[in-house]
Amino acid sequence: MRHLLITTLMASTFAMSSHAAFADTADGDSLIGKPWEEITAAAKGGEVNWFLWGGSDSINQYVSEYIGGILKDKYDITLNRVGLSDTVEGVNIVLGEKEAGVTDKGSVDMIWINGENFRTMKQGGLAFCGYTETLPNNALVNWDNPAIANDFGVPVDGCEVPWSKAQFAFAYDTARTENPPRSIAELIEWVKANPGQFTYPAPPDFNGSVFVRHVFYHAAGGAENLLGPFDQAKYDEVSAKTWQILNDMEPYLWREGKTYPASIAALEQLYANSEVDLTFNYEPAGVGLNIENGTFPPTTQGYGLTDGTIGNTNYTIIPFNSPNKAAALVLQNVLLSGEAQAQKALPDVWGTQPAIEVDRTSDDVQAVFASIKKHPAVVDPKELAKNSLPELQASWISAIEKGWLDNVGK
Amino acid sequence: MSTRKSLITSNLRVLTGLVLITWLILPLIPLAIWSFARGWFFPDLLPKTWSLNAWNYALSDTAGVLDSLWLTIGISLAATVLSILVGVPAGRALGMYKFKGKEIVELMILAPTIVPGIAVVLGIHSVFIFVGLNNTVPGVILVHLVPTLPYMVLVMSGIFANYDASFEAQARSLGASALKTFWYVTLPAIMPGIIVGGLFAFLVSWSQYILTLLIGGGRVVTLPLLLFNFATSGRNDITGAIGMIYILPGIIILLLTARHLSGRSGAVGGFGQI
């Protein structure tokens, strides 16, 4: 009897974890250049496991309901949205699998990614590359735009597909603060004049890191001098100034800078509860969503800096060992479609900026884009884009993050 | 002892009891309130606006909370059943027999209770990647056995130490088969231990975070993972709703087994026998 029990139990647990054995399209190279119909046919009835940061119910809903709905209805593909606390977790799974020699039965089919994580995947040979031309909607992407063709300075080289664009912006509560600082120079003064009312998440948090880069640009007297490959001499010079500024600022930070929030969410909580007066985010549309879902006070207002803020593009990547590459390609193509990009741009859905060229889409889609009214609290993306700063190459970013930890964080 | 003094003592008791009660339920209160709140800012003691949004989201198909709930229940039940199947025989051996090397066996089985899970799971993870158990439900169930099994064996060895095997001999001499003897004699006698040990095993598996995170690799999303996700993303309302859903099964199981947990059944006392 005991034997029987074990057998049944094992059988049932294995059934719970059924990997779809059919539609195994691990061999990506054979898909490249194939007619699109053959790819959708190969993907039909399969599944795709998309790993992405799962902390926003709006994004979760857009992905699971809207995108997942299209995949199911039009392509008979099951989308498994796998929520992550940090994108690096997804990269790590692929990394561990590669180390263990798992080359065609990986568990990750797609990751929402950019920056350092992309660099890790590309340099580590963890990405499936060279397929972008195969996607019909690739035509909507302007690969001539260096901000699209380079992910934090690293050439994309067909290893990922853009999804959205974002640009760093601050936000403040109009009910609490009259004149928020409008440049990094003003901010440095403002922090000293308002002790305890400002902080930033500790790098390597994505948003904390980009804030530190703004100070780094300020110390360097502009981003122009920092573009290109990593330059140790330049780094030493600018970083010394940067750590000086940040360390001078530290006693005036929240809790005298003895600790830093661990994540952007922690900073947003501090802001929402008046513990600090300013917040910021690489995704400026988040202010609107946060007001609508009650996380932020309705009197919150987003704004850009006069000396510019850093913009980036984020992408989706397919790991080299994804067993469902056809389905992943279909998913990427759906994400790039004008309809999906327009839906994502609606302020009550997400409100993020499209990564495609709107004027290359159909008239209907263009009409939708034209009709979008941004959330009143969100800074106008066009205004923000006028003062856009480029991202540094990922090697700079790692150096700055490590430098911050050694010189400021500890 | 004068009555006045005993009155003071008993009032003190009630007072301390009240403090204890408050302290025990206190952390659950803001969680429950948050799940119905929409925008609850400092310094408001209670939310200005109430809403069912968080619950609507948590109970929707997209959120995956309910899928995750069933998955978590499945994993914990499987880990519990396996712990019982494996732990009862081991408990019998340790509780009823004296043998050479018994101390070493006991120490080995108890070791997981004193060596933190993080210390072993990294190594297990490396192995599971090779054998393909990483990112799978069976892999997660297996790794959950590491913390649950010692509890089960501990409780069962306590039970078997006080168990009189001559009842079994009596049953056999009355003509019961080995199986019938187990079913009608042994099982009822050790049932309190199975219930208490099973309850502990279930709860240990139920609240497991780091083992699931690493071995499940994000593909096996149990409730604690989902909860952690939302807790660290600042959505306090959704966090509150998932938190409420997360504690519910434990409470139900407790209500079903509460009488076995009360001190007098003695099964809990097994923990004192290390």
Add this chain to the structure above:
Amino acid sequence: MSDRLKITLLLLPAMLIIVLLFFGGLAIGLMRSFNYMPVIGLTEPDLSAYFLVFTDREFYLSFLLTFHIAFTSTVISSILAIGAALLLRRNFVGRSIVNFLFQLNLTVPHLVGAIGMLYLFSQSGSFARLAAEWNLIAKPSQFPALVFDPYAIGIILQYIWKEIPFIGVIVLANMQSIGEDYESVARSLGASRWQTFRHVLLPLIFPGVLSASVMVFAFTFGAYEIPALLGANYPAALPVLAYRKYTDVDLAARPEAMAMAIIIAILSAVMIYIYIRYSRRRIRG
């Protein structure tokens, strides 16, 4: 069937799981911490990972913090749990409620408690709001820092909340099986209430308290999610540090993570050994 064979068969499944998973996991961790992993071509073991760990200042800070968390939580919850068990042993109004809550609390996962603590004790949490309501503070920053704080108060509070019932239930079961007659003997031999508790009840319940508190110490020393949620960013608790290293995109940090895991295992075993030796002498001597 001989007894020997019977015992072997009874123990086999459990030992298989423990040896393969637990000791296997430890052994693989140990191998990898020495950069030794023939399967992936690492055949020359070295101590570089340990060197990195022991030269990192954060490791020492992290160890001190983790030890402080585990030690303080264990001591405070053990003491309060004994007190609570003494209270619950006698009948009083509300005893059944406390009893129920005690058991209820056992079922609530640590993570939920930690989130509750966050909402209660953060500088804009429920207590801060109460303080503001009573005009004790004007803004959140005036409320003492109890979470994300360098002394790990929030973490310790959550452990106390969760472990009082755990230890309490075990101690209570212990007390009930011991009964009150030993104490009666001591009282009639001239021991005061306190002496009776100190010299009779405490040594009698000591094995239960010891095993429960050892489990608590091991748990609090090795838990990841609570310090990850409630802890300060730097220094992080040892398990958080080990996890960070393990999930670092730089694969070279993995042996370091493994080394840290092995160090955590050794440290907790050693500390528990010392604790058992020391407290046994103190209580029963």
Add this chain to the structure above:
Amino acid sequence: MTHVSIKELTKVYPGASEPSLDRLSLEIPTGELTALLGPSGCGKTTTMKMIAGLLDPTSGDVTFDGRSILKDKPENRGVVMVFQNYLLFPYMSVADNIGFGLKMRKMDPAEIKRRVGEMLELVKLPDLGKRKPSALSGGQQQRVALARALIVQPNVLLLDEPLSNLDAHLRFEMRDLIRSLQQEMGITTIFVTHDQEEAVVLADRVALILDGCMKQYDNAEAFYKRPVDEATARFFGGQNFMSGTTRGTVFEASFGQLQLVEGLNQGSGVLTFRPENVLLNGDPSAPNTLEANIADKIYLGTQTRLKLRIGQENVDIITNPSDVEGLSPGDLIRVTLPPQTLWMLTS
């Protein structure tokens, strides 16, 4: 040297409708060894715990030499209780167990050691001081428990069923030990037992408690010779009870008259006599000699029990087996009920 006086002591446990002990009054003279005898659940352990201060009485009083001790804390009463199951502290050595009370009084450790040594001699366990209680036999544990109690030189010693856990051959040894130590130290001692034999062999005086009430408080012999009522007589093994009427020194039974001694209760009542006091085949002219019919004969090894019929009355007698050899049920024999062994119960 303490005279213990118990006055109207009553205990009603919370929630109970019947009192567990109902208005017990007892005077226990200094240095005497008194047994509280009764079946289990009769309230005797309750009484003891109230004297020791481990339970609060519902009403009534306990005084030592005239002073009420109810407000004193247990540790200040000078009362030591020895429990039936000894309750030696399992984690302490024998010596530490014995020295426990002195340690609680913060006595100098060297002095404690000396006194413990003396005590071990006294209870005849001189070499076992270092052992753990679990390594001792039941009798040895009893001695350690006794030593642990006596070392604090209590005013009053309370013993809970002191002999009941011991084998027959140990009982007498222990009885002698308890009696000699008690006499030597002159400690007022109260013990409870459900076993009348234990009470009789050990106690100076016995208080019989039935159903929460005290029936009789007397020396042991009196319970056999002069029990107050049928329940008391039965508790002590009485079997023979006859209804009838007493006038002067004559009892009118159903089968005829019986001669009594003077001074017994008059009028209608119950006559009792002990089975072992009936004489067999004695002098036919002796008073109260009657013909009896053997209804049954039960061989008990050292004794033989005969069930007799005298007229309509059933009479049990206990005899030496050799006296009744050859007799069998149905035979007629001659029995004598000596007048000095007959007793009228109060009605």
